[in-house]
Amino acid sequence: xxxxxxxxxxxxxxxxxxxxxxxxxxxxxxHPDAMAEKNGAQRLGELLxxxxxxxxxxxPDFFNHQLMQRIAAEEPRPxxxxxxxxxxxxxxxxxxxxxxxVSAFGLYEAMxxxxxxxxxxxxxxxxxxxxxxxxxxxxxxxTTVYNPDDNVTVVWLDGLDYIPASATxx
Amino acid sequence: xxxPSNPVPTEAPDAITGPDDLELxxxxxxxxxxxxxELVTRYRTRAFSMIYNMVRNEQDSWDLAQDGFLKAxxxxxxxxxxxxxYTWLYRILMNVTIDWLRKKQIAxxxxxxxxxxxxxxxPGAATAPKGEMEPAAKISDSEIRQRIDEAxxxxxxxxxxxxxxxxxxxxxxxxxxxxxxxxxxTVMSRLFYARKKLQALLKDVYETI
Numbered sequence: 001x002x003x004x005x006x007x008x009x010x011x012x013x014x015x016x017x018x019x020x021x022x023x024x025x026x027x028x029x030x031h032p033d034a035m036a037e038k039n040g041a042q043r044l045g046e047l048l049x050x051x052x053x054x055x056x057x058x059x060p061d062f063f064n065h066q067l068m069q070r071i072a073a074e075e076p077r078p079x080x081x082x083x084x085x086x087x088x089x090x091x092x093x094x095x096x097x098x099x100x101x102v103s104a105f106g107l108y109e110a111m112x113x114x115x116x117x118x119x120x121x122x123x124x125x126x127x128x129x130x131x132x133x134x135x136x137x138x139x140x141x142x143t144t145v146y147n148p149d150d151n152v153t154v155v156w157l158d159g160l161d162y163i164p165a166s167a168t169x170x
Numbered sequence: 171x172x173x174p175s176n177p178v179p180t181e182a183p184d185a186i187t188g189p190d191d192l193e194l195x196x197x198x199x200x201x202x203x204x205x206x207x208e209l210v211t212r213y214r215t216r217a218f219s220m221i222y223n224m225v226r227n228e229q230d231s232w233d234l235a236q237d238g239f240l241k242a243x244x245x246x247x248x249x250x251x252x253x254x255x256y257t258w259l260y261r262i263l264m265n266v267t268i269d270w271l272r273k274k275q276i277a278x279x280x281x282x283x284x285x286x287x288x289x290x291x292x293p294g295a296a297t298a299p300k301g302e303m304e305p306a307a308k309i310s311d312s313e314i315r316q317r318i319d320e321a322x323x324x325x326x327x328x329x330x331x332x333x334x335x336x337x338x339x340x341x342x343x344x345x346x347x348x349x350x351x352x353x354x355x356t357v358m359s360r361l362f363y364a365r366k367k368l369q370a371l372l373k374d375v376y377e378t379i
């Protein structure tokens with residue numbers, strides 16, 4: 001429950017809800033002068049509003065002139081300095097970072113094969129040319145083929161008529 | 171629900187021609203002092219009056235309004251348009267004024283004892299000092315203003331701020347709490363004691379006129 005002071009203020013200003021008003025009115029029995037106090041507070045408010053004491057601003061143009069002189073004497077505002085920190089502002093750095101991340105993800109998805117991603121494509125094979133080999137005959141070239149269905153890599157040796165028994169793959 | 175008669179200070183008091191506030195603010199944020207000068211012209215009278223209601227001295231009000239506008243210029247880059255320009259400016263002016271009142275209070279060794287004269291006043295009790303003025307006597311406007319000035323000057327900065335914001339500037343509790351950075355309950359409590367003291371000091375006035 002709110003303290004009496006807060007409830008009384010809300011009562012004077014007509015800010016109590018119906019439930020709060022009903023509850024507060026029960027307390028008023030202990031404060032016989034409360035209604036007179038409320039009327040007094042409201043009349044005080046009317047007095048303050050009816051007699052604004054502030055005089056008119058004299059020499060308003062001089063007010064502006066003096067202020068503009070003070071502004072001119074000030075250093076450039078910090079915000080101006082913040083704006084001249086160069087091309088790489090914080091927002092640009094954030095956007096550039098996000099672009100790099102998206103690009104890296106895209107390249108990864110496009111270029112790097114995933115082990116389970118080609119399980120349904122039975123025709124998928126990966127060919128590779130062996131670029132460094134030391135055949136006895138220069139006409140022999142080597143190629144590898146990977147078959148993911150069987151998880152087997154086959155080595156093709158074009159131009160090789162036979163494999164000597166001493167060089168049989170173990 | 172009853173609401174104060176004065177409008178909440180979210181808009182300019184007078185009809186405005188030319189660019190709107192936000193356009194002027196945008197130009198001021200890019201360093202255009204003439205745009206800021208136009209904003210000052212629009213709100214200088216209101217700012218001066220608001221400050222005067224707090225400090226009750228014309229020269230101090232002038233100086234504080236100058237300081238407030240200068241502070242607004244320095245920090246206008248932080249204005250994001252989440253409220254009206256005047257609401258934002260009002261807060262700056264009020265903070266400048268409250269700080270000044272507190273410093274003056276400390277420097278002058280003044281104690282704004284809001285309990286003075288209230289110790290024997292229970293909530294709901296009659297508050298008028300007796301026999302201060304003949305009820306039938308007619309008080310002139312200038313005398314009334316002087317009495318109001320004197321009465322408000324006896325309030326602490328916090329109580330003065332609360333009563334001025336509520337009764338003269340017409341702000342809601344939530345707006346006062348936001349401006350003063352305190353709870354709504356604290357605002358209501360401050361209003362309670364500020365009214366009590368002003369009623370004690372001005373009852374003969376408002377009952378005479």
